[in-house]
Ligand code: RNT
């Protein structure tokens with residue numbers, strides 16, 4: 001018997017003594033499809049010929065060789081990553097990651113014709129598809145404003161882009177049999193204190209109302225809105241703040257997108273999940289890691305991620321939480337960034353699924369907070385890694401760090417040639 005199997009059998013017995021079924025935990029983990037963020041693969045550049053510089057208050061640092069230069073390269077890189085992440089997952093695009101541009105057609109008139117390669121690829125690989133309008137890295141992001149810009153013509157351009165992305169997402173959703181999550185994040189904000197933030201917020205609200213006016217079945221498409229605390233160049237006021245979007249989402253019943261880098265560094269979005277889901281029952285997560293600010297570092301199995309994972313799996317809304325990764329690191333191999341981050345997300349989810357919940361809850365129900373704390377801490381020492389290694393083996397992906405060999409081979413064979 002292999003060591004992984006021996007270790008798993010012992011771990012299974014130990015968890016069973018705490019009332020935890022490791023087979024059920026692995027089955028639940030396998031059912032969680034993580035949306036892999038394609039923009040880690042192209043440094044959030046997109047593939048429009050005009051290769052606009054990255055604006056909108058985000059930043060990608062590093063110049064590791066091998067950045068994808070077109071959608072064919074990006075899909076090839078994603079395929080390598082997906083083969084090293086256990087289970088079946090989804091892919092999320094930024095709208096500027098097109099297969100091709102159509103002469104004379106800008107983002108306000110994008111259609112499925114801009115994404116035919118993505119449609120063929122997701123159908124062939126039976127991969128779910130999500131997309132986000134790109135309200136940034138474009139000349140019409142003017143003075144840092146898009147959907148909330150005072151010029152109606154600029155607003156119309158971005159409203160039409162948002163509408164186009166919803167239609168494109170719905171067509172993917174219909175073809176693939178799983179609704180596309182279409183996440184609206186607009187970078188609108190002010191470097192210094194604006195004179196009229198109320199008017200900007202009214203314009204954003206009215207623009208979003210126009211974007212969402214056309215009713216599209218949840219079977220095909222789900223609308224989400226993503227708040228942010230600040231961006232580079234939008235330090236003093238973000239039009240789409242948390243207060244704005246939490247209110248907007250509740251009023252319009254669209255999904256809130258909680259990005260773990262979009263709140264004050266001391267705020268953990270884990271605590272926000274049940275607050276929203278007990279009322280709206282569904283949510284989009286952008287799982288990221290901020291280091292001092294919304295730096296979009298690769299996620300780690302740290303207390304913040306463990307807290308997010310635990311609040312995601314602990315209740316009856318797991319199947320209505322959409323988990324999308326959102327970080328971009330150009331200082332390391334980009335395929336490795338996807339694999340490390342996705343496997344870390346899965347490890348955190350597995351640890352949460354293996355929590356001896358009944359024992360801990362019994363202490364809380366008895367107001368025995370001593371026992372609760374003690375058991376919560378003791379749970380950290382349970383052999384989750386033996387279950388994780390066995391899960392990887394059962395799902396035909398390399399156990400432990402062995403996936404690195406595949407990535408290094410791919411780098412030598414393909415990535416370095418891109419320069
Ligand atoms: C920006 C938001 C947004 C972006 C993507 C690239 O801080 O997190 O989700 O990461 O649109």
Ligand code: ZN
Pocket residue numbers: 185226259286326
């Ligand atoms: Zn995000």
